Amino acid sequence: MNVAFFSTKKYDRSSFLAANEERHTLRFLEPHLTAETVALARGSDAVCVFVNDTLDAGVIEELSALGVRLIALRCAGFNNVDLPEAARLGIAVGRVPSYSPHAVAEYTVGLMLTLNRQIHRAHNRVREGNFSLDGLLGFDFHGRTVGLIGTGKIGAITAKILLGLGCEVIAYDPFPNKECVALGVEFVTLNQLFSRAHVISLHCPLTPENHHLISDPALAKMRDGVMIINTSRGALIDTRAVIEALKSGRVGYLGLDVYEEEGDLFFEDLSDKIIADDIFMRLLTFPNVLITGHQAFFTRNALENIAATTVANLTEFETTGRCTNAPPAK
Numbered sequence: 359m360n361v362a363f364f365s366t367k368k369y370d371r372s373s374f375l376a377a378n379e380e381r382h383t384l385r386f387l388e389p390h391l392t393a394e395t396v397a398l399a400r401g402s403d404a405v406c407v408f409v410n411d412t413l414d415a416g417v418i419e420e421l422s423a424l425g426v427r428l429i430a431l432r433c434a435g436f437n438n439v440d441l442p443e444a445a446r447l448g449i450a451v452g453r454v455p456s457y458s459p460h461a462v463a464e465y466t467v468g469l470m471l472t473l474n475r476q477i478h479r480a481h482n483r484v485r486e487g488n489f490s491l492d493g494l495l496g497f498d499f500h501g502r503t504v505g506l507i508g509t510g511k512i513g514a515i516t517a518k519i520l521l522g523l524g525c526e527v528i529a530y531d532p533f534p535n536k537e538c539v540a541l542g543v544e545f546v547t548l549n550q551l552f553s554r555a556h557v558i559s560l561h562c563p564l565t566p567e568n569h570h571l572i573s574d575p576a577l578a579k580m581r582d583g584v585m586i587i588n589t590s591r592g593a594l595i596d597t598r599a600v601i602e603a604l605k606s607g608r609v610g611y612l613g614l615d616v617y618e619e620e621g622d623l624f625f626e627d628l629s630d631k632i633i634a635d636d637i638f639m640r641l642l643t644f645p646n647v648l649i650t651g652h653q654a655f656f657t658r659n660a661l662e663n664i665a666a667t668t669v670a671n672l673t674e675f676e677t678t679g680r681c682t683n684a685p686p687a688k
């Protein structure tokens with residue numbers, strides 16, 4: 359198949375060229391897929407896209423008019439795709455449901471520990487010859503209550519790591535994970551999780567129903583000084599509300615690998631540019647906020663698995679007209 363890859367970086371090219379073994383014709387493009395760039399898909403049977411590509415109704419209609427028959431997501435989340443519109447126009451959608459849940463879970467715990475012990479700030483201090491410990495005081499994770507929202511593949515591995523640290527792990531998921539129950543994770547209501555957890559970590563997909571799950575009403579139920587970690591999708595958190603909660607002290611620590619307006623920022627080197635997003639820039643001013651640019655997935659193992667599964671999705675669609683790795687029906 360002829361495949362136009364949007365939003366590609368050097369590392370995507372390497373992993374996909376290795377996995378493809380010259381089976382499909384791959385065309386690597388740097389721009390995001392948007393209404394302005396969709397014409398670049400001309401001549402392609404499939405587009406391969408990532409987390410910040412836009413696949414709204416307008417873009418999907420254009421893809422259909424260009425003869426594109428498959429949208430191959432090289433990620434697990436599919437919140438950026440108008441699935442009903444794709445179905446209406448007969449365009450198949452494939453994704454990579456699992457490539458390395460370990461990568462994201464390990465990174466999540468890394469964010470928790472770094473924020474707690476301020477390792478990033480300590481590193482900067484020592485480089486400046488400042489060996490003062492003021493402001494670096496942390497707490498023992500052992501014995502703390504961590505609340506996980508979502509106990510699928512990533513949430514379950516995060517739970518195991520945290521149990522290993524001696525945390526009490528509580529969780530909310532409309533479909534509680536039996537393996538987690540067996541390990542001693544206590545499933546509770548969302549409100550109980552908000553009120554009991556010292557640390558709250560998000561591991562559920564973004565859907566229209568849970569957009570801004572963490573906003574004023576949820577924040578009001580949380581413990582003073584709570585730590586919130588988001589390695590899932592940015593729009594699960596109402597950033598303006600969290601900024602107010604950071605200012606009041608209600609939120610004591612915030613660790614983000616995703617941000618609701620990340621599409622204009624993440625994955626690019628903007629160090630020479632003026633960043634116009636005042637909300638994002640305000641977040642950067644807090645000493646107790648740690649932000650990374652959507653890198654939780656970024657391990658060698660994950661890139662190899664993403665490329666292998668995506669190439670398998672392309673081959674399956676080419677030979678059978680179907681894609682087993684379609685996003686789940688609602």
Ligand code: NAD
Pocket residue numbers: 434435455456459462507508509510511512513530531532533561562563564568589590591615616652653654655656
């Ligand atoms: P998964 O499908 O295995 O698990 C998701 C779980 O969330 C399921 O158990 C589901 O029942 C639960 N869930 C659904 N709606 C919920 C809600 N409103 N409240 C609580 N739980 C809910 O997915 P996964 O592989 O564990 O991935 C989780 C999310 O992590 C993905 O949706 C994606 O957004 C994100 N992710 C981020 C990165 C990164 O690099 N930062 C990488 C991969 C995945």
